[in-house]
Amino acid sequence: MNRTAVDAEGSWFEPDEMAQLRRRLPIPYVDIVPVRTDVDGSIVAVGLLLRASGAGRIVRAIVSGRVLIHESIREAITRHVEKDLGTMALPRVPVSPVPFTVAEYFPTPGQSPFTDARQHAISLAYIVPVDGECAPQEDALELTWFEVDELLGSEVLDEMEGGHDVIVRRALAHAGVV
């Protein structure tokens, strides 16, 4: 999950208020796996952000963030892609609202493959091909495209936090890549 961006959104409330809401309700999220695709639709590369985690470490992450009140899922996907990849990314938002997986993040590790110390989040995960130029925005330090073989042969996935690696693996399984 995108810690700082969420905090930024949280500041639409008083900070204390967002913290209080998070103790009350599961928070709806979207997780987005940005990909480059071949002309036949198959995934060629996966885009991962480099950003500061809440614990002060630099980690690889997918695009992720909250769905706001009165915002549609399509709007949330578009907003978070734009926020993290810039306005020239040209994302292809999926035609169907059906996610390829649902990630349930819990504060306590072990309840699921996904953890988020701040909250219980229910995240709908989508694969989003992006055709345009991506430029990391705000708190993202860098965006790197990893070719699929490179990604699977390296330790990049193992270094992701909160279960983001599981989401990338499920995305590749759904896409018929692994």
Place this chain on the structure above:
Amino acid sequence: MNRTAVDAEGSWFEPDEMAQLRRRLPIPYVDIVPVRTDVDGSIVAVGLLLRASGAGRIVRAIVSGRVLIHESIREAITRHVEKDLGTMALPRVPVSPVPFTVAEYFPTPGQSPFTDARQHAISLAYIVPVDGECAPQEDALELTWFEVDELLGSEVLDEMEGGHDVIVRRALAHAGVV
């Protein structure tokens, strides 16, 4: 959406507090289409509840309700089926967390096919075969099994509120029935 049942859950908070949360965040829900299946897995009948709507009318409805904080989606499905169909329903909770559709309920009609005057809800919809005896519980007055042809040939679907008919139709489309 299941108005009274949600109110019941809402009473875990002070009523004012739940109303306030609903102005702040989209509320995660599950919608469940209970079905009877043939030995080959095909849908034979759809179970619809008869219950009092918030406006004092008696309406047909599917099983629906909130996901609580720290509750998994599987737990929420089981709890809502038990709440509405009784403890002997023997639901077959799906093996996958991927919903057949996602229903976005907005307070303002027209933003999507789904409306809920009380809140912005994001609902993951599942088809749940039930094998056991169903007995309507709490505020549900009755449960009726409609064979698919009967359901499609009648006005039952047209009389459902908030877009529940759309969810039933999408369930039948996903199951290859219509």
Place this chain on the structure above:
Amino acid sequence: MNRTAVDAEGSWFEPDEMAQLRRRLPIPYVDIVPVRTDVDGSIVAVGLLLRASGAGRIVRAIVSGRVLIHESIREAITRHVEKDLGTMALPRVPVSPVPFTVAEYFPTPGQSPFTDARQHAISLAYIVPVDGECAPQEDALELTWFEVDELLGSEVLDEMEGGHDVIVRRALAHAGVV
């Protein structure tokens, strides 16, 4: 199903041979619903072909055809889109091989919603956004884009044959449009 185009493919065999194969095995197919999408990914319009049916009638149809030996599903989708919509259609082949529905066509009506007098076909159905210019090819007389409301309010779907209307409706249900 695209009668003449399949016959054309069948001519890779002696015509008698294709007829014989069709009495022996189910034939793998792809059905493709071409769509125009909004910037947020939602379906704006559905593209339907006008072509001569085998019975000499002019009918609306989706893009459809056989998967050839040693051909991947992605290649089959691309080939049939190109064959029916031209080389400038710029189709967005889905990232996942998972179809939104599977249509089982039988020669005998009533065994499923799908019929094909020539064969038992098992068709994987995909929604394919096309961004480019479409020009009907070969035996297709015309391609018409129908806006969703227009399509649902007209009799166009009811006039489709073999169950193609059911595939379009399921595509719209899967995409969250109906």
Place this chain on the structure above:
Amino acid sequence: MNRTAVDAEGSWFEPDEMAQLRRRLPIPYVDIVPVRTDVDGSIVAVGLLLRASGAGRIVRAIVSGRVLIHESIREAITRHVEKDLGTMALPRVPVSPVPFTVAEYFPTPGQSPFTDARQHAISLAYIVPVDGECAPQEDALELTWFEVDELLGSEVLDEMEGGHDVIVRRALAHAGVV
């Protein structure tokens, strides 16, 4: 793929005829991952067969086989489960015909993760919970239930042939287990 069972089916034709068909057309298949589920629907164990491969080796395999002419996919699933797991297995055939993945088997390795020396097969893959007693039938020597952790921690998946391990992994990913 289930070599001997397919051969058995093939004997509905003259053996030469089946071999000839396989050089002409992709062959429609179903692949079935049998699972034991918890009361909340989550996968507890995966059932793998032990059988003689065509090369004379003993290998672990999932349930797999051809869809016959005029046979529905539901019938094919039921028939193959019964053939391999016995008549008391009580399979829960999925309510939807949508597979969790599509496996394209090619005779030449490298074209996809799936290979089958005999043929180009297009296989629709389903997760099928079985509640009853399973007894290996015909050419299957044994059925073993592997708990998920046990399966992932062992070398069992790596020893599967033709890409069956990939299908099991995709099934577990789709089910939210890995």
